Amino acid sequence: MEDLLIRIEKRNDVPTTLYFFTPFIAIILTIIGGGIIFYALGFNPAEALKFYFITPISNLYGFSELLLKATPLCLIAIGLSFCFKSNNWNIGAEGQLTFGAIVGGGVALLFYNQEGFYILPLIIIAGAIGGMIFALIPAILKTYFNTNEILVSLMLVYVSKLILDYLVVGPWSNPEGFNFPETRQFSDSSRMPLLFDGLRVHAGIFIALAAVLVSWFVLYKTYLGFQIKVSGLSLKTAKYAGFKGKTMILIVFMISGACAGLAGVGEITGPIGQLHRMISPDYGFTAIIVAFLGRLNPFGIIFASLVVSLTYLGAETAQIFLQIPQYTGQVFQGMILFFLLASDYLLFFKVKILSLKKNELGH
Amino acid sequence: MYKNFLRYLISAIFLITFSISAKADFKVGFVYIGPTGDHGWTYQHDEGRKAVEAAGIKTTYVESVKYGADAERVIRQLAQSGHDLIFTTSFGYMDATNKVAKDFPNVKFEHATGYKREHSNVSTYSARFYQGRTILGHIAGKLTKTNTIGYIASFPIPEVIRGINAMTLAAQKVNPNIKTKIVWVFSWYDPGKEAEAAQALIDQGADIIMQHTDSTAPVQTAEKAGIWSFGQASDMQRFAPKSILTSIIDDWAPYYVERAIAARDGTWSQQDTWHGLKEGMVAMSPYNKGMGADLVKEAKQLQKDLASGKIHSFTGPIYDQKGNILVAEGKVADDGMLLGMNVYVKGVEGDIPK
Numbered sequence: 001m002e003d004l005l006i007r008i009e010k011r012n013d014v015p016t017t018l019y020f021f022t023p024f025i026a027i028i029l030t031i032i033g034g035g036i037i038f039y040a041l042g043f044n045p046a047e048a049l050k051f052y053f054i055t056p057i058s059n060l061y062g063f064s065e066l067l068l069k070a071t072p073l074c075l076i077a078i079g080l081s082f083c084f085k086s087n088n089w090n091i092g093a094e095g096q097l098t099f100g101a102i103v104g105g106g107v108a109l110l111f112y113n114q115e116g117f118y119i120l121p122l123i124i125i126a127g128a129i130g131g132m133i134f135a136l137i138p139a140i141l142k143t144y145f146n147t148n149e150i151l152v153s154l155m156l157v158y159v160s161k162l163i164l165d166y167l168v169v170g171p172w173s174n175p176e177g178f179n180f181p182e183t184r185q186f187s188d189s190s191r192m193p194l195l196f197d198g199l200r201v202h203a204g205i206f207i208a209l210a211a212v213l214v215s216w217f218v219l220y221k222t223y224l225g226f227q228i229k230v231s232g233l234s235l236k237t238a239k240y241a242g243f244k245g246k247t248m249i250l251i252v253f254m255i256s257g258a259c260a261g262l263a264g265v266g267e268i269t270g271p272i273g274q275l276h277r278m279i280s281p282d283y284g285f286t287a288i289i290v291a292f293l294g295r296l297n298p299f300g301i302i303f304a305s306l307v308v309s310l311t312y313l314g315a316e317t318a319q320i321f322l323q324i325p326q327y328t329g330q331v332f333q334g335m336i337l338f339f340l341l342a343s344d345y346l347l348f349f350k351v352k353i354l355s356l357k358k359n360e361l362g363h
Numbered sequence: 364m365y366k367n368f369l370r371y372l373i374s375a376i377f378l379i380t381f382s383i384s385a386k387a388d389f390k391v392g393f394v395y396i397g398p399t400g401d402h403g404w405t406y407q408h409d410e411g412r413k414a415v416e417a418a419g420i421k422t423t424y425v426e427s428v429k430y431g432a433d434a435e436r437v438i439r440q441l442a443q444s445g446h447d448l449i450f451t452t453s454f455g456y457m458d459a460t461n462k463v464a465k466d467f468p469n470v471k472f473e474h475a476t477g478y479k480r481e482h483s484n485v486s487t488y489s490a491r492f493y494q495g496r497t498i499l500g501h502i503a504g505k506l507t508k509t510n511t512i513g514y515i516a517s518f519p520i521p522e523v524i525r526g527i528n529a530m531t532l533a534a535q536k537v538n539p540n541i542k543t544k545i546v547w548v549f550s551w552y553d554p555g556k557e558a559e560a561a562q563a564l565i566d567q568g569a570d571i572i573m574q575h576t577d578s579t580a581p582v583q584t585a586e587k588a589g590i591w592s593f594g595q596a597s598d599m600q601r602f603a604p605k606s607i608l609t610s611i612i613d614d615w616a617p618y619y620v621e622r623a624i625a626a627r628d629g630t631w632s633q634q635d636t637w638h639g640l641k642e643g644m645v646a647m648s649p650y651n652k653g654m655g656a657d658l659v660k661e662a663k664q665l666q667k668d669l670a671s672g673k674i675h676s677f678t679g680p681i682y683d684q685k686g687n688i689l690v691a692e693g694k695v696a697d698d699g700m701l702l703g704m705n706v707y708v709k710g711v712e713g714d715i716p717k
Contacts, residue, residue, distance in 0.1 A: 061443070065436050165549055169519065170717045178478070179705055179715075180454065180520050181549070198466070200435070271432035276455070277549070278430045316437055319425050320392075320444060326427055 005354040014347055022347055023293050026339035033335050043322055051321050052314035064199035066309050072263035074305035075208045076287035078215050079259025081296040082252040086228040092153030093260040094284025096131040098160040100261020101268050103130025105275040108190040109172060109183055119189040124265055131261020132254045139253035143246040168275055182276035192270045204266035211259060216298040260284060289337050389627045391415055392441035393424040396453035397552045403577030403596040408452045411615030415623045430455035435462060442467040448626040461485055471626045483633050491639030493529040494669045495611030497676040498662055499593050500533025502608055503571045505658055506591055510540045513564025515557055515574040515581050516547050519715045521704045523575050528708045529676040535710050543711045544569055554580040582607055598648035610648040617643060640670040682709040
């Protein structure tokens with residue numbers, strides 16, 4: 001009598017090159033999977049994929065839109081990488097983005113009828129502080145009251161959205177706006193300068209790029225970065241090494257919140273130009289996928305934010321030209337994450353199928 | 364000479380084929396706030412799009428387009444990809460529509476329910492839904508036993524306040540003790556929230572539910588609770604066959620077909636349209652016989668009188684919640700007042716969220 005035995009073993013040596021290569025495998029598998037779905041839906045897969053991944057960026061405007069969408073995703077994901085690297089699961093970037101936009105937008109509304117070079121920097125700083133404060137709530141609750149940061153940060157998303165609802169419907173609503181749930185338009189001095197005439201990509205992209213460089217420096221060249229990485233690998237080791245865990249938790253949440261707040265400010269002072277109820281199409285949640293697809297590496301995140309942005313734009317173009325349902329965009333994002341996690345599993349574990357005689361198992 | 368002739372001939376052929384192909388390529392784009400399967404607001408706009416398609420004009424739609432940064436890109440992409448007329452079917456697209464219209468002077472834009480027409484290629488259109496609300500109010504006032512009408516509202520904008528007031532005024536006419544209870548869900552489409560709101564209103568004693576939101580969740584909740592309800596935007600009868608008394612139907616099809624043909628034939632010009640029962644942009648689905656033959660007859664008569672203008676939904680005297688007069692006896696509210704309506708009439712409970 002023979003039995004099949006499946007045993008899953010941890011691999012001891014995972015090559016770094018392969019580790020950074022698996023996201024590409026995940027993307028290729030997603031494209032193949034997407035092609036199969038398009039085929040099943042009755043579309044020509046090659047044509048559908050062309051409209052999905054090539055048409056959106058086939059002109060300057062499309063390219064600018066790609067950068068516009070990637071900017072907040074990249075910024076938030078950079079912030080999240082600090083949290084995730086140190087084993088802090090901040091799921092509430094969407095809330096921190098919203099609260100940053102509220103605080104920054106509040107400053108913009110203070111100056112709604114004024115112009116001046118100092119206004120935009122004030123708004124940006126206010127937005128970063130807003131996001132930071134909002135991220136400190138789960139961080140403090142975690143460090144001093146042992147709460148679960150996943151739940152707290154996630155639930156705070158709804159809190160911030162309700163605060164925004166209240167403000168745009170009530171005290172901050174445009175007095176000339178017939179009670180519609182939106183604020184006044186911000187003044188020109190409150191708007192991010194555009195990089196090119198007629199294109200929407202704005203100076204916020206420099207904030208994102210600066211965040212990439214600074215985060216690379218902090219993570220790989222400073223003591224703080226070392227602490228973060230060690231805590232991520234093993235909390236016990238970190239404790240043994242005498243790292244101050246609580247301070248570090250507060251710091252990574254503050255960085256993460258500030259980045260999300262900046263992303264929020266970039267949206268309202270960039271393409272939107274006012275506060276209303278829907279300032280973000282869930283950038284804060286999508287950025288979680290971006291962070292992991294980018295392997296929590298600053299430069300990887302740039303690449304990942306562009307890929308994920310393309311799935312958004314592609315979903316729109318595919319719908320305009322082929323009437324493919326827009327929800328395929330979400331399916332694509334889901335597939336990327338799924339294939340990434342699946343290939344990670346195979347990367348870190350090996351599956352051994354053993355064929356044994358019963359008596360060998362000691363029966 | 365011959366050479367020149369050939370050159371003219373070629374350019375003429377080129378021009379003719381180009382203009383013919385341009386005509387044949389006439390395309391209309393639609394931008395929707397919800398999914399086409401919401402069986403409410405977006406569903407009806409898509410029915411209108413299908414009518415345009417049936418009239419032999421190519422159409423494209425993009426559904427579930429969020430307000431904010433995404434809307435402008437989608438509208439611009441439609442304009443860029445050769446659409447000649449673009450309908451943006453939600454209030455939140457107002458600024459984005461006007462912005463794109465500025466950059467595409469040869470493309471025509473039609474924005475639903477907004478008030479900004481900043482460029483000559485932007486028209487606005489909406490329907491006098493409040494006329495339908497008057498009929499609902501009349502029926503509700505006659506049928507309620509608890510004298511409490513539950514109203515699920517989306518956003519405290521004039522259009523929604525107007526509907527609440529029109530319904531309440533009509534209900535008071537037949538039943539002076541009527542009270543309107545409102546739950547604001549701050550969304551156009553959120554089945555979960557809408558169902559909760561319906562249940563909350565039922566728990567507060569409402570025995571008739573109506574909604575100014577787009578999903579079928581409220582009428583389904585009413586059906587389960589065994590009480591009356593009214594459908595919104597499209598005929599929701601099949602989702603709650605026993606409960607639904609009638610639905611206010613938005614019929615965009617004739618307008619869409621008319622405007623698409625006008626744009627194709629070059630007769631399109633900017634306008635601000637506000638049509639109602641008379642023009643058929645607002646219609647009522649068949650009345651539920653459960654309300655009794657007499658009441659069906661009254662409702663039909665009221666529908667006729669509203670359409671002909673014999674009865675106006677806002678005829679004085681109308682008082683606000685504090686008892687101040689809004690419209691004097693014998694007068695009717697003008698369109699300006701209706702468009703900016705910002706206070707509840709007497710008999711509505713609670714305050715407008717501020």
